[in-house]
Amino acid sequence: DKLDDIISSGTLRCAVVLDFPPMGMRDANNEPIGFDVDYCNDLAKALGVKAEIVETPFPERIPALMSGRVDVGVASTSDTLERAKTVGFSVPYFAFEMAVTANEKSGIKSFDDMKGHTVGATAGTFEAIALEKQVQEWGTGEFRPYQTQADVFLALSQGQIDATVSTSTVAMANVKTGNFPGISVVGKAPFDTDYVALFTNRDEYGLINYLNLFVNQQVRTGRYAELYEKWVGGALPSLTVPNAYR
Amino acid sequence: MIEIQNVHKSFGQLEVLKGIDLTVQKGEVVTVIGGSGSGKSTLLTCINGLEPIDKGKILVDGTEVHAKSTNLNKLRQKIGIVFQQWNAFPHLTVLENVTLAPRKVLGMGKAEAEAIAEKQLKHVGLGEKLSTYPTRLSGGQQQRMAIARALAMSPDYMLFDEVTSALDPQLVGEVLETLKMLAEEGMTMICVTHEMAFARDVSDRVAYFHKGIMAEIGVPDQLFNDPQHPETRKFLASVR
Amino acid sequence: MIEIQNVHKSFGQLEVLKGIDLTVQKGEVVTVIGGSGSGKSTLLTCINGLEPIDKGKILVDGTEVHAKSTNLNKLRQKIGIVFQQWNAFPHLTVLENVTLAPRKVLGMGKAEAEAIAEKQLKHVGLGEKLSTYPTRLSGGQQQRMAIARALAMSPDYMLFDEVTSALDPQLVGEVLETLKMLAEEGMTMICVTHEMAFARDVSDRVAYFHKGIMAEIGVPDQLFNDPQHPETRKFLASVR
Amino acid sequence: MFGYTFQWNQALARLPKMLDGAAVTMEVAVLSMLIGIALAILLTLLRLSGSRPLKAIATTWVEIARNTPALFQIYMAHFGVASFGIHFSPFTSLLIGITFNNAGYLAENFRGALKAIPDTQTRAGRSLGMSQLQAFRYIILPQMLRIAFLPMTNQMVWAVLMTSLGVTVGMNTDLYGVTQDLNALTFRTFELFAIAAVIFYVITKIITLGARLIASRLFRY
Amino acid sequence: MFHTALTSADLIFLAKGAGMTIFVTAISVCIGTLLGIVFGVLRGQLGPIWFAPVTFVLDIFRSVPLLIQLVLANAFVGMVLRLHISGLTVACMVLSLYTAAYCTEIVRGGIHAVPATTRRAARSLGMSWLQDMRYIVLPLATRIALPSWIGLALGVMKDSALVYVVQVTELLKSTQILITRLQEPLFLLLICGAFYFIISFPLARFGGYLEKRWSND
């Protein structure tokens, strides 16, 4: 099966989104770095193979897996039931809180202030789907999905959109870079916690099993906390859901 | 009255008109003959201001054609011109070819323009071809249409530049007939032509051009039977 | 020897050759005359296998042209053909036009092919034009080049299809001279032509084609002075 | 042989949404063509004009439109010009990008068409007393549009195909944008995009057939 | 003129993207042209009716947005056929067929423009079909087709900006990556646009020049 294939081929190919700081991004030499990159490296080490980071934009994550271009997605992918019809998810390896980032000129101070404004998010993500639904519910304002997280923040800083909802980690990381003057994180978005999971082909039970155990081991050994401190910092989010098994 | 006074005209180095003087009275028919390249066509295009001139002046009813203040578009309305190459507008029917200028330039209504156009087209024998496209017409018919198109502007003067020379021999007659008819109706005309019989028949005066000079001008009888200038004699001998 | 036996040929519905029989001996010059559309060109293109035939057969030196087993490319090497339309290869110089087939088809070396080509081009009077491009040649020169091009393959037979009829009158003579020279040198030739004087002068026999039938064939004296077939008489009267 | 189970029902259920997207695609394409033709005529006139700076502007436009990717032009219309504080909605950015591209290519076609019209036509018009502009409007332009009709049809097809690039500037109401949104929801990539491809194919066929019909109506000479 | 955080490493990164653009274009144009020649010649040999199925398929490549072609091909090869093929390969395959679709028309037009009488003359000299093609049709058709072919090749280069969807980092994608990090969109976009322009403009002009020169004789 795939687990054997990976071990015998000697390389683990991970789909990682590289414009999603601090989970995936590029350093000054344009080399990939970030939480997901480290996570993939850890996984490869556990398997005793070499890691290969394959950059995939958000909308292309699943096609990249389905087309056999990658073995595993370490790409901050929300584990929705709709998607689980197509791919197999591990247990969550990370959990995002959703934050609202706004252009200071827009005067938006909270999630509800976004009503009637032009807002945007990264096409194909959990928060984009939720935000688009919210805008439709409000009945005013406009929603724009951009192809990459970078385009969203570029549009936000240029004033093309007034606010965005993104994972708090991304929001903090982007605001911290100082690349985008005039934007700030103004609050939380009342969306469910976005649990993200590793994924691979739906029928690769052996590999999924391995991934589940690997996520568990990362928490147990403290590596999860270590990586969280390195890339994000602050209170470590819990990966378990109250009153449920998974 | 068209007054041409000492007109000089060059294309680059080449002096094409070297001081032409000619006055055409109202109602007069002047034919211009001469060798190829002698400047006949150039003179006609200077008269209606399509080409600038270098020296001298041209007056049409007292208005100087090449003066800055002259409204050429207005002036051209009273000078009809028909060229050697058939210049039908291929995208318009025969009727539309003829009504276009009256409607757009004179601002005539559609009905009025069409009435005039039909009259002129009948006049030149194209009453049956109103809704045909020019590509379907013979060369002779296209030239007659061009004449009707010019006449529809009710010009006071008509200039004809070898209107038959691109035609098959059997089509020449019908076009010359049309010109003759116009002459008989008293139109003021300058005709450049190679048809000597026609020139002799229709003209009040015939001018012979040679290398940018008007070498000789006279009534047809005199010019054809007793040419004064040696070049005229040579030319007439060559075309006979 | 070219043997044409009961050849039938249709284009779609139209029967163009309706049973032609003709044998041309080595060294013989046969001229084919006849009205437009009578099938003369078609016959020539059948002889070298450019067109398939429907019935009958054509033998060249005993080889059946339209047999499946025949190597047409090989056969065509001994049958030169020159067409009415000038068929120069515009991207090659005159010399290259002539050397192309000897080099690529016969596999000759460059030097050898050029020697032959120069000889043939001198033969037809184009010795001075070796490195000119055909677009710079007159029609007559292009036709003579086409003849040299065919001759360079050292064919045993030459077919000429109205090689002068697309030429200006003053250029016809030079090409006919070349054909006459070839005939005198003993080349076996079939010439389709409208030049009656030439046909009378050069041919061993003249064939008259009428609507896909070879209506009459005979020595020039007999055919021109005492035609047997009424259609031949009519045709000769019309071209005189 | 396929390791993939097609689920056409799921995708087909979204067809109405995709057809709405197709309508937006057509809207962008048609608008961009209409404005593009008008601009191309203007560019052609500028290139014919004696004025050097006007000529230079027109030539620059045409050459940039023809020598850089359409995707670049659209991206520039949104994120590039925003650097000057000018903001366009995705729809407008896409429209501007495609229109810019159309105008450039069409102007070049028009120039070729103009060469095919003898200048004696203008002369004939002028000698009937028409102004330069009237002669262009009533005599040259109609003939030019006829000669350039086939290239214009091709450009219209390209305009339709170019709308798919709108996603890069946040467009999500056109056919491609809608398809991508649906894909994010369901991950039925193959089925959804196959349907989109068929819709695009049908649209382009309608355009080429329609153009033929219009041509036979319009150009009877 | 500009204050920029662009480093030499970034320039090399951009250059790599440009190299990828050229690489993808070169491969696709080569394969596409070969296919186009084969299809164009076959069409001439088989006639429009027998060739209709191929014409239909090629027409699809000209009637569906390249972006969709790429996404579909990627999904088909990977999700349906489950072949392990890199994005670069998929990009080259799609672009090659895309090129072939347009090239077929160009080749057909070029061959069609060689007068039948000239080809007859060649065959009458004993040349085989292949020799006729090689020595007469090819050189003559090339003159007619080359200007449009140059236009096509440049078109493919510009369209190759779309292969980012199958994870090929070409010039425009590299530019976007740098924009992500450096946040100087206008400056970076201008560099990117200038690059395309510098390659495309002279070649386009050269094509126009050839067209003018060859249409004269």
Ligand SMILES: Nc1ncnc2c1ncn2[C@@H]1O[C@H](COP(=O)(O)OP(=O)(O)OP(=O)(O)O)[C@@H](O)[C@H]1O
């Ligand atoms: N637009 C132009 N530019 C340059 N030279 C011109 C132009 N128009 C005419 N010429 C030249 O001017 C000379 C006179 O030309 P014109 O057409 O007036 O002669 P013509 O007497 O009408 O001759 P033809 O009987 O052949 O029509 C010719 O040598 C011609 O080549």
Ligand SMILES: Nc1ncnc2c1ncn2[C@@H]1O[C@H](COP(=O)(O)OP(=O)(O)OP(=O)(O)O)[C@@H](O)[C@H]1O
């Ligand atoms: N390839 C073809 N397809 C269909 N019809 C053809 C073809 N070639 C010739 N024909 C027809 O066959 C008939 C005979 O043509 P052919 O060229 O042999 O006549 P010809 O005697 O050479 O006439 P001409 O003196 O005009 O050259 C004509 O009616 C012609 O239209």
Ligand SMILES: [Mg+2]
């Ligand atoms: Mg003249």
Ligand SMILES: [Mg+2]
């Ligand atoms: Mg013939």
